[in-house]
Amino acid sequence: MKTNIFPAIKLTLITLIFFGALYPAIVWGIAQLAPNHGHGEVVKANGKRYYANIGQAFTEDRFFNSRPSAVAYNAAGSGGSNKGPSNKEYLGIVQARIDTFLIHNPGIDKKDIPVELVTASGSGLDPDISPKAALVQVKRIAAARNTTEDKIRQIVNSNTEKPLLGMFGPEKVNVLNLNIALEKL
Structure with a gap:
């Protein structure tokens, strides 16, 4: 022993x-x-501190929408919904997100909505969207801010991060930084 x-x-x-x-x-x-x-990546704007590496909710029409979150953007506990693509409840949630997006973005076809705008990430805290997901929202934001779509596109293009070393990962846009740039217009 x-x-x-x-x-x-x-x-x-x-x-x-x-x-x-x-x-x-x-x-x-x-x-x-x-x-x-x-x-973390701390950003200061309007006298407040924000974390650019944690997704945040933006729901007003004058801002770019973030990726949906299964954890209500609570950084204390990240996680996905763990519901598969055949789950009826999950499909209902995604359909509701699609319907809401189409109401706020008239003139956009359902097939043109990037998937990340209606599905949550695995962590529920993804701070980035693709340039395509940002560009599909340009018309709504330009109308809400009484400015041209070209100005909004320029902001998207100037805030688009290229892949690491030009080959690792996709192009992405940090939604918080994008919305802060919008506020500086």
Whole structure:
């Protein structure tokens, strides 16, 4: 019995020290080398602080809409709906999002709505949309702000992030940064 218990206790203590103290200290140290020391991408606008790396709700017609969230944009607990494409409740939710989008964006065909504008991401906190998802909203925003569609398109184009090194990942637009740029018009 001694031959099994003492090695098990030693392994437990070594694992506890490594994963309870050393590993978190190493991760914390690496985070200190990151911009903003691992506290996220903080953006200040209108006297408030926002996190650009966490999705946020924008529902007014004068703003670009974010991707829907299954967790109501609560960063304390990220997660998806875990409902599959054959789930009737989920299909009803997506259809309601499509209907709402079409009401707020007249002249857009259902087939032209990018999927990320009616489905939540796996985390429910995705802060980015595709340039296509931003451009499909230009007409509504230009009308709500009494400006030209070209001005709104320029804002989208200037806020579009290219893939890392030109090949890793898709083009994307951060919705918070896009809406802050709109407010500066």
